[in-house]
Amino acid sequence: MAAATLHSVLRRNSLLPLFETRRLRDLLFFSSSVDRATAVCGTTSPDPHSMVEYLVNSCGFSPSEAAMFSKPLAHLRSTEKPDSVLNFMRSQGFDGAAIRKVISMKPNYLCYNVEKNLAPKFQFLRDLGLSESDIADAILKNDFILRLDVHRSLIPKLEMWESLLGSRELVLKHLKKTRWFFSSSVEKTLHPNLKFLRDECGIPEERVSVVLRSHPQLISRKPESLRALVARADELGMPRQSRMFVRTLDALFMVSKERFEAKVELMRSFGWSESEFSSVVRKVPTFLCISLDMMRRKWNFYQCSRVHPSFIASQPTILLYSLQKRVIPRFHVTEMLKSKGLWTGQCKFLWILIMSDTKFMEKFVLPHKENVPELLDIMRVAGACKRNDTFHLASEDEKGLN
Structure with missing residues (x-):
């Protein structure tokens, strides 16, 4: 089925006409007549020490870094190809830091033939509609793109992912942000x-x-x-x-096996059985991605609120809600209303947590904004947490679960 989908997409939207020799050559230029002379003649590099010096002077590596990265380049007796590669990458918008990062990933890139090995990959990315900065991002995340053949590898990968994800936009998004996406x-x-x-x-x-x-x-x-x-x-x-x-x-x-086992032990210490743990994972698998520290904080809050462990196991979605963005602000609002005799507390807190922001505001905040203006302040702080990650105290593992 996947193969058939791939072939149909290839027929429908082939990229093959995009890679013309003329357009590839348009990418190739050197910054000065000195660069052109270097590309033709090159300067000699008779020993490894000279290559270390070259990496320091031409790329900005430290001597220790240059010594390490020069080892795969020890066979070179001319800087012709390295000069061409560096000039080409600079012409494509790569600054010194980006060039050092690419070379550190695979020093042999300096041995590549620009016209045959590098220019076609940049043209492939350009023809996808990526900007110069996008191309740099994509290559820094997926440098092995430079090692793959455009027609035999890159195009089939592109079309395969496009058929799986449903749009080229998503493919390009992951290409720029997801490491090893095309590997x-x-x-x-x-x-x-x-x-x-x-x-x-x-x-x-x-x-x-x-x-x-x-x-x-x-x-x-x-x-x-x-x-x-x-x-x-x-x-x-x-x-x-x-x-x-x-x-x-x-x-x-x-989640690694070690982290999984640590989560099992933590929840057991909170009073869950193994069957309750498995049941929760089956209901809300993303529960596994909450960090142990965040889980302790949430569990302590619910315990202080007298929520029984078995109830949490039966309604595990409450563990996915952000403390700072949703749980604590709503808890403070309802507690304040109870203290002023404006709410009986008959509605279970679970249902209060499940409510949309709009419904919660309509039911618990707006009707009392004149008598209890503090409620609006509480919700403003919660709203600021949602707009600004600076106020979001949840762990990285929790992002996307709120």
Whole structure:
């Protein structure tokens, strides 16, 4: 199915005409006549020490860094190719820091032929509509793009991801921000993983695509690694036909076994049984991604609020809500109303947490804004937390769960 989709997209939207020799040559220029002379003749580099000196003087590496990165370049007896590569990258908007980062990833890039090995990759990215800065971001995140053949590798990867994610915009977004996004082989990794999830696990490709739009790395794992994730999900009792199965795989992918076990022990210390833990994961897999420290803070708050552990296990979504953005402000509002005799407290706090911001404001804040103006101040602070991460005290693991 994935192969058929790939071929249909290739036929529909081929990039092959985009890569013309004339346009590739338009990318190639050197900053001065001295650069052109260097590209033609090169300067000699008869020993490794000279290459260390070259990396220091031409790239700005420290002597110790240059000594390390010069080792793969020891065979060079001329700086012709390094000069060409450096001039080309500067012409494409790479500053000194970006160039050093690329070279540190693979010093052999300095041995590449610009016209044959580098220019086609930059043209590929340019033809996708990426700006000069976007191209720099994409290569710094996925430098191995420079190592791949445009027609045999880059285009099939692009079309495969476009068919999975549903739009080129999402592909480009991940290309600029997701490390190693284009690293996996279509034939050896992506196709086998999709086939495994579809044929052996019974998961439709559309359901997989929903998760991949946020975390494409899930399908980029080695096939044996993906099978191990499925086995872990099976151990939790998650039915493969459940719509939460792929989300459970995604959560397990982001949590190491050591961290998973630490979460199990923490929740056991709070009074949960293993069956309650598994049940919670099946209901809200992203629960696994909350850091241990944040979990302790949330648990302490609910315990101080006299919420029983078994109730939390039965309604685990309350663990996903941000303390600073939602839970604590709403708790303070309702407590203030109770203290003034303006609310009986008959409504369960769970339902108060589930309410949308608009409904909560309409029911608990706006009717009392004249008599209790402090309520508006509480909600303004909560709103500021939502607008500005500076006020957001939750951990990185919690981002996206609120």
